[in-house]
Amino acid sequence: MAPSFREVLKSGKFVITSEIGPPKGTNIEKMLHHIDLLKDKVDALNVTDHQSSVMRFPSIGGCLAIKERGGEPILQVTCRDRNRLALQAELLFAYTRGVRNVLCLTGDAVVVGDHKAAKGVFDLDSAQLLKTIRHMESGKDLGGNALDGTVEFCAGAIVTPEANPIEPQLMKFEKKIEAGAEFFQTQAIYDLDKFARFMEYARQFPVKILAGIILLVSARMAKYMTDNVPGVIVPQNLIDELVAAPKGEAINKGIEIAGRMIATIKKESMCDGVHVMAIGKEEVVPDILKAAGVVA
Amino acid sequence: MKSITKQKPFEEIKQQLEGFDRVYIAGCGTCSTMTKTGGKEEVVEMRKRLQELGKLVTGWIVIPTACDEMTEVAIKENNGAIQNAACILVMACALGVHKLSTYIDKPAIPALDTLFIGIEDGPGCFQEVCAQCGQCILGETAGICPLTACHKGLLNGPCGGTNNGKCEVDKEKDCAWTLIYERLKGQGRLDLMRRYHSPRDYNVAPRPRMIRIA
Numbered sequence: 001m002a003p004s005f006r007e008v009l010k011s012g013k014f015v016i017t018s019e020i021g022p023p024k025g026t027n028i029e030k031m032l033h034h035i036d037l038l039k040d041k042v043d044a045l046n047v048t049d050h051q052s053s054v055m056r057f058p059s060i061g062g063c064l065a066i067k068e069r070g071g072e073p074i075l076q077v078t079c080r081d082r083n084r085l086a087l088q089a090e091l092l093f094a095y096t097r098g099v100r101n102v103l104c105l106t107g108d109a110v111v112v113g114d115h116k117a118a119k120g121v122f123d124l125d126s127a128q129l130l131k132t133i134r135h136m137e138s139g140k141d142l143g144g145n146a147l148d149g150t151v152e153f154c155a156g157a158i159v160t161p162e163a164n165p166i167e168p169q170l171m172k173f174e175k176k177i178e179a180g181a182e183f184f185q186t187q188a189i190y191d192l193d194k195f196a197r198f199m200e201y202a203r204q205f206p207v208k209i210l211a212g213i214i215l216l217v218s219a220r221m222a223k224y225m226t227d228n229v230p231g232v233i234v235p236q237n238l239i240d241e242l243v244a245a246p247k248g249e250a251i252n253k254g255i256e257i258a259g260r261m262i263a264t265i266k267k268e269s270m271c272d273g274v275h276v277m278a279i280g281k282e283e284v285v286p287d288i289l290k291a292a293g294v295v296a
Numbered sequence: 297m298k299s300i301t302k303q304k305p306f307e308e309i310k311q312q313l314e315g316f317d318r319v320y321i322a323g324c325g326t327c328s329t330m331t332k333t334g335g336k337e338e339v340v341e342m343r344k345r346l347q348e349l350g351k352l353v354t355g356w357i358v359i360p361t362a363c364d365e366m367t368e369v370a371i372k373e374n375n376g377a378i379q380n381a382a383c384i385l386v387m388a389c390a391l392g393v394h395k396l397s398t399y400i401d402k403p404a405i406p407a408l409d410t411l412f413i414g415i416e417d418g419p420g421c422f423q424e425v426c427a428q429c430g431q432c433i434l435g436e437t438a439g440i441c442p443l444t445a446c447h448k449g450l451l452n453g454p455c456g457g458t459n460n461g462k463c464e465v466d467k468e469k470d471c472a473w474t475l476i477y478e479r480l481k482g483q484g485r486l487d488l489m490r491r492y493h494s495p496r497d498y499n500v501a502p503r504p505r506m507i508r509i510a
Contacts, residue, residue: 125448128452160456164459168458168477169453171453
């Protein structure tokens with residue numbers, strides 16, 4: 001039997017995870033293709049939960065597809081759309097279907113998405129969701145009632161190493177660890193010196209850190225991320241590299257940059273692994289991993 | 297404390313008044329006067345606009361405080377003009393609409409949308425600072441309510457969407473947790489921010505909320 005994701009995290013190997021974005025609609029062919037393309041090249045695949053508050057096929061549906069096809073899923077669960085009853089029910093269901101890993105997120109605000117008039121729930125927050133998992137593992141639900149059959153999850157969360165101001169984020173990071181987080185996927189990092197400083201701090205905690213790598217497909221995207229994505233700063237030298245790429249070749253340069261970063265992180269043992277996000281360009285994730293020298 | 301309102305689009309008011317040819321208008325001398333949504337000036341302007349629409353305005357009043365018990369007296373004093381009308385257009389907050397509906401046996405039509413209970417933070421600037429949740433935690437959050445001032449109402453610190461002290465939903469709005477952090481830091485009480493808050497009891501006072509003082 002293949003080792004569980006928790007075992008992989010504990011093994012000390014350089015962990016690689018990636019991400020699947022479910023479709024808007026019932027045509028799941030492309031999602032299944034991405035799963036088949038990536039499942040054997042990575043240690044686990046996240047499935048996003050209405051990413052950016054855009055309504056889509058559910059994370060649990062993607063996770064079941066990954067299980068069916070022999071991969072290891074990480075169920076992303078946000079607190080935006082469900083109250084504590086629905087969140088616990090989702091965890092019970094996921095467990096019975098062999099999903100053993102959960103990434104706990106607060107979730108983006110409803111108003112940034114495509115159902116702007118919807119009610120944002122946020123009955124729990126990410127720290128409370130983590131604690132809920134640990135509570136359920138003890139055999140009880142949040143109402144204090146005994147569960148007939150309990151759960152066991154490898155639970156993770158996210159952290160933004162370059163947020164400004166950073167201290168409130170680090171306090172939350174520590175709160176998430178106390179609440180039961182075993183691993184963290186970081187927001188996209190591009191400045192490895194800054195990331196090294198974060199890791200100096202993070203190393204003191206008994207958690208695994210996977211550096212977030214988001215593929216840059218153009219200089220425009222790099223600038224957009226710097227201007228609009230909280231805690232993401234793409235250094236000028238990377239933007240210059242993308243600008244200098246021949247027309248139509250920027251994505252290849254982005255693949256090269258991502259591969260180079262992963263290779264450096266691994267070579268210098270900066271953290272425990274990477275989480276590769278290619279938002280909409282899952283097709284090229286194998287190329288990134290190849291450029292990094294982590295898969296054949 | 298003020299009940300903060302904004303006037304509904306005139307088109308919506310017009311729709312609500314369809315079928316009512318004779319209208320009585322009631323404003324409020326307290327909150328909606330402050331917010332310039334239902335004071336004397338706005339009531340007179342509304343009368344003019346309704347007359348332009350061909351409505352007969354049977355009378356108007358600016359009740360000192362529409363949500364107060366004295367409203368009943370004011371209504372009685374103006375009973376003639378009110379009885380002549382088919383409905384009352386209320387330019388007070390929803391509390392005023394509620395009160396008038398209890399005293400008058402005619403449809404009370406809201407001309408305003410009630411946005412929140414807020415305070416005046418500067419001239420003409422009103423802000424929501426309390427959501428009346430029934431479980432005050434201001435003592436641990438340096439007087440800034442995260443349930444109200446954080447878009448997501450988070451109790452355990454900022455989300456990842458905050459950037460340079462601003463909120464992910466609006467760059468003009470401050471991140472509540474950055475404000476709380478700064479103030480607690482200044483007070484030397486940052487340890488409070490490290491404290492875990494359990495999921496809230498949303499039914500500490502189940503809706504509809506009411507209380508009887510013995």
